Amino acid sequence: MTRLPKCSLAPSGLFGLAALLLSMSTAPAMAAGLNGDAAYTEGPQACAECHAQAVDDWLSHGHSRKLGIGGPTIAALDGRFGLSGIARDGGFLLPDHDKDVYNWDNVLFIIGASKHWKTRFVGADGYILTKNGKNQYNWSNGSWSNYHKDEKRQFTCGTCHTTGYRKDGTVFNEKGFPGVSKAGLPGIKGDWAHFNITCAACHGPGAAHAKKPTKTNIKVDKKAKQCGTCHIRGKDPKVIIAKGGFIKHHEQYPEHLNSPHKKFSCGTCHKAHVTRASGLKVRKGKKEVCDNCHPKQRKAYTGSSMAKAGVKCMDCHMGRATKSAIKNGPYEGDVWTHLMRINKGADYTMFSADGKTAKNAISLEFACMRCHADGDKAAYAAIKSTHTLGK
């Protein structure tokens, strides 16, 4: 049986893993998905023989690092079914209280293994661990937050954090997880074929293709809507849900649909397999992805005092108006927004009166006052041409 090699889950230094993986195996794995669905392979290693680059790229993308193995399942699942590393050995901290609950032998898996925003923990019974709070680790400043403190919180997150999710699937409930002796995991809603966002999440179950590859037995969908199945929050993709003065996270699709770029796909700017900034399609000789299509603004902006100070297009037009783990200031969340349009109105507020939804343009609070904390909004609103300041 092919297994992905052990790794520390560190986001860098993963290149060549697909090759290493191949050197460890003689044939691609053909076993069925974790939930027994034979249309699925045992995981991305089944694709590595022929698509090594895609697998390497995926291994360093957050999509492969959504969930990480905790304690009991290590021996049985290590490196298979879309898991790319072991949380216990990977520098992930557990809450520092109630050690009877927060210990690796009681952690089935962790949610958030990319070390980017935050990490939460799922217990051996499948419920998210909430005892006495301080149960969410925030990577940007090492703090702990209360996530549904002391509530009984099912793991209902499979739709977006796993692949081949079946809401009514009962495999884990009836049989438990491989490697976990006690049967039944009441805390887990549904079951799935792979942990994480594997190739199959975007290309469809790949067992038939991996066995006999053709172009017609695998799916390629380049539309934003496909990414939007997970990068969304509410039911209506046009509505951006907000809370506490910030856009709530994982709403890139609704933000995009409210942006001037709605006719483009996510793939216009992002390489689908490549992580964050390194996956942006910045053309040779250009500074930012925006320059590909906005040469006039680039020309105006280059040489201005802010350009010289290193302020980028995205600093204003994608101001961090969205919050996942923590806010870093009154107008600074921790996720880039995709709204792009700035509304310079001195009276403009970004949110509806009840604060529950966001409008379609960034206000000067997020575009400017994230950095100019003591700035005067009316004075900024009066500036005629922001791009050429200081020229």
Ligand code: HEC
């Ligand atoms: C034994 C080699 C092999 C394996 C294993 C394999 N593929 Fe392929 N794949 C191919 C070949 C060859 C093509 C090109 C087919 C053609 O051009 O007719 C292809 C094409 C593709 C395409 C592009 C189709 C298109 O329309 O351009 C995708 C996506 C893809 N494979 C994904 C996968 C995934 C996901 C897996 C693992 C589940 C996988 N492949 C496993 C050989 C393989």
Ligand code: HEC
């Ligand atoms: C099945 C659900 C799902 C689909 C489909 C999906 N994503 Fe994601 N995406 C996620 C989750 C969950 C995360 C958080 C992963 C993490 O912990 O970093 C994420 C993270 C990301 C990130 C940030 C992490 C990084 O390493 O860059 C980008 C960029 C991204 N997705 C882009 C896309 C694009 C573009 C598409 C469509 C081609 C897409 N996603 C489709 C669920 C999905």
Ligand code: HEC
């Ligand atoms: C988040 C969605 C997503 C995931 C996950 C994903 N792909 Fe893709 N893949 C795409 C999209 C979208 C394209 C089309 C890119 C384009 O042409 O703009 C693509 C293109 C491809 C192609 C065609 C050639 C190329 O590289 O453009 C292959 C082969 C492929 N993917 C294999 C894989 C394999 C193997 C995995 C898992 C290791 C994987 N993909 C994971 C979305 C995804």
Ligand code: HEC
């Ligand atoms: C509708 C899809 C969706 C659902 C349902 C969902 N998430 Fe997410 N989640 C995402 C996406 C997409 C991201 C990454 C992009 C972002 O946060 O803007 C993410 C990010 C996260 C992160 C941060 C990951 C990191 O590496 O820092 C955690 C933790 C998380 N989600 C936990 C949960 C939990 C717990 C649940 C269930 C109670 C849940 N999510 C349900 C889509 C979803």
Ligand code: HEC
């Ligand atoms: C693929 C080409 C493309 C890329 C890349 C692109 N844009 Fe655009 N952008 C457009 C087009 C086309 C429009 C006009 C849309 C319309 O008017 O319907 C637009 C409109 C805008 C607008 C609104 C203009 C107005 O008159 O209100 C802003 C702001 C903007 N883009 C900022 C950005 C930023 C910032 C980036 C980089 C993060 C970026 N764009 C990347 C093509 C692009």
Ligand code: HEC
């Ligand atoms: C210091 C913040 C800031 C930076 C950096 C910045 N912009 Fe702007 N941008 C603005 C403001 C403010 C407006 C005006 C909005 C209005 O007038 O309603 C604007 C307007 C625009 C527009 C709308 C058309 C126009 O020219 O008025 C586009 C397109 C645009 N910017 C793209 C870019 C690109 C591309 C970059 C990087 C090369 C960039 N911006 C850098 C703040 C910024």
Ligand code: HEC
């Ligand atoms: C006009 C270009 C553009 C388009 C279109 C676009 N993105 Fe992005 N996206 C960016 C840029 C620029 C970043 C910032 C990358 C960085 O430097 O970290 C980004 C970052 C992200 C992140 C990571 C956020 C964070 O704070 O780390 C996610 C997730 C993401 N994009 C998802 C999507 C999805 C899903 C779509 C389609 C619905 C999409 N993007 C469309 C330009 C774009």
Ligand code: HEC
């Ligand atoms: C990412 C942080 C950041 C953002 C966002 C930002 N600024 Fe700045 N701004 C700076 C820095 C740094 C300087 C100092 C440049 C210098 O003078 O050396 C500066 C300088 C300025 C100056 C003085 C320019 C001069 O030549 O004296 C003005 C005015 C200004 N910003 C307005 C704005 C406005 C208006 C916005 C929003 C549309 C904005 N800034 C957004 C970081 C930022």
